[in-house]
Amino acid sequence: MKAYSIDFLEEIPKYIQIARHIKNLIELGEIKDEEKLPPIRKLSDFLSVNNDTIVSAYKKLEQEGYAVQKIGSGSYAKQKDTNRRLRREYTETFKRIRNESSSKYIDFAGETSCNVVFPMENFKEVINEVIDRDGVNALVNQETLGYIGLRRSISKYFWNDKSRAEDILIVSGAQQGIDIVSKAIINVNDNVIVEKPTYNGALFVFKWRGANIFEANMENDGINLEAFEKIVKKNSIKCFYTMSYFQNPTGMSYSYAKKIEILKLAEKYDFYIIEDDYLSELIFDEKVKYQSFKSLDENDRVVYIKSFSKIFLPGIRLGYMIVPKKIEEAVESSKVNTDISTSSLMQRALDLYIIKGYWRDYIQNLKITYNKRYKVMEDTIKDILKDKVSFNSPGGGFNFYLKIDKSIGIESDKLFYKCKQKKVFISPGVLFYRNSEDGAKFFRIGYSQTEETKIKQGIEIINKILE
């Protein structure tokens, strides 16, 4: 029974909290499909609530499709089968594509820059220089905050010394950044706001911490401020998780005005902003100006997380964070107790790679290649899919988030399966919502893994399926 225990909040009806809690258990697989839910009497005793409260909770679960009643026997959990199966198939497909060296798939789901020619000789050069320069130190040193050289380079080349090396913490990629800051600041029943839709890996972390997750819709210039403000006024919020540029999956970026407004709210209502800056290097439309929450933050409210894995080399597993002074010690302790430190050699190699200007050159080349692909994808969608989908141009990043026209009777999970049969790999919208139905009409396609001719082929195939 222990899994069913709940810390009730005052402001929300208990039956809703119970239903939400059980839904979570089902989604996380802790209650299995067709597992019997506790008898009403037993659960009401256990939670010290009325029988009616449990009845209402079970009814709500039924309405949402997470439970079925069997007459004379009780209520049973129902896995949202399509979704779980879908997630598994999606992950499996990813693995398969990664393992096949020359993929037969047209991959519109990948989100890393690994398909662009990378000048390996530069990397070989820096890694050998590091080994010759630092010797065994490059392999034995465990620096909690990260290699000081790399932290200095990040400060100098990416922040013009505005953020100092002492304030930079190296992490093993942005996912780890989200994990360790959450361990440092989020406790059971703390409230977190996310964009809707959002990145699933972040949701996973917040659920691990036992957080209550609130969402507000993502719009073309950032999260819906009205809904956002309503949430922060009514609930004591610990943090807001945002992808400020080319939000995943919508591709939208925040306006200056919205960033300023949210920073003000953070100060007024005392919460942190976790800014996941994963793709801001890829701005193609000059209307999109780069100004991170972090750079606009005057009150030390922003936890800035930068991934190098999306734009650079995913396999090196590097990123960095800049966190508010107040929580520096807690985040550092969180890093130690998560994985001690990040691989030292890779940090030293990246440092030298940046110092020698290879990073800059590589990103410049990448932008040229990707700008072309971006245009091809945008034009092809407009050209071929024009009556079948609607979308907003992101102005950069990897992805386009497309809404299937209501005249077309297919939902994104079906579209995923049909595309997969034709060896086209897309990301169905259902993956990005806590309530998967909200994504039924959306899908995401990106070009990071796919050359121009294949982009056209792939979209042709999607077009045929939509017909």
Add this chain to the structure above:
Amino acid sequence: MKAYSIDFLEEIPKYIQIARHIKNLIELGEIKDEEKLPPIRKLSDFLSVNNDTIVSAYKKLEQEGYAVQKIGSGSYAKQKDTNRRLRREYTETFKRIRNESSSKYIDFAGETSCNVVFPMENFKEVINEVIDRDGVNALVNQETLGYIGLRRSISKYFWNDKSRAEDILIVSGAQQGIDIVSKAIINVNDNVIVEKPTYNGALFVFKWRGANIFEANMENDGINLEAFEKIVKKNSIKCFYTMSYFQNPTGMSYSYAKKIEILKLAEKYDFYIIEDDYLSELIFDEKVKYQSFKSLDENDRVVYIKSFSKIFLPGIRLGYMIVPKKIEEAVESSKVNTDISTSSLMQRALDLYIIKGYWRDYIQNLKITYNKRYKVMEDTIKDILKDKVSFNSPGGGFNFYLKIDKSIGIESDKLFYKCKQKKVFISPGVLFYRNSEDGAKFFRIGYSQTEETKIKQGIEIINKILE
């Protein structure tokens, strides 16, 4: 108030649960030193318990030194100052020593093999071979379970194919192993058993998961079985965390009989054994036979975690796990949502390093060097400190765990500070216990960072302080 909410368990008096919870909050720093605790009425309302229950809880906290009462004003939290300050000083000293290339310290606290000459040319050779062989794949591939080549090598060279490559999961060091398996199997209020004393980094992870931690004393042949059995009989246990060889900090290893007994209990009472195997390569006494829990496990109960950081190169951040079939999927998902995957290049380099036999050669050399140091340290303690401390010979590993004779009026935290003044760095026992007083008479010294002449010098200094 939210931080104060508790899921009460039935079997334990509420006032104890409340005191324990508040103690946790204080230890974690969530309640600050001298922060006022909630008024009795307010907390009793909030938790729906009697006023008396809160009074008893605050009294207990006072007795344990976590609260003080100020007449007419209420109760105030009390940080166990020495302990918090001590931990900070200990960590700071670690950092300082790591950063000073030629240390002025005699380091008896370090626990990695980084001070032994490492044949860097072999490593340079394998890393270049990998780059030439795999090209950019070595930098872009993200394999959740880890690089298949390394997993095959681990299966072949370390397990004689008894554990298969498919069952091996590469992690970024053992600390991460503990973190991700805990996320996969431990939920709020789950019960975990640990050895007393134990590794602080593991305790941290279990506390993050909101676990209830039970402890039983570590003896010369493993955990006290009577106490252990009492706990598993009375409480539904999720897992038992153990360091089967050269337990940290006691240095003791499990007898065959105790391992078998615990495996039986795990099957009977349905819990997992998390086996942290971090130093079993360093067996010097032939009476110590290597047989991991994992190798004796017939019921798929053992989560085996192997660190390469202690014995090999800490800066490469690699280790691996073998987990029970039942939880494989959950652990894999946990890995993805923690840091996606582990650095691919380092895995490939280690793989080739093993295949070429360099690993074997290195470990053999290491054992020779360390065996000498082990003997020197053991003899010097027996020789110089004989009337001042008592200890059991571990028969291997890095560390000796010494008990200060009761005739000597110094406690281990004071000893730590005094040693530090003399540039000798030891690990005071108070670091390894949940209730730090339990470690007042113990300290740990190890030779992994310290050559023979310095071992003698260091122990001479400790001797003078104890006099």
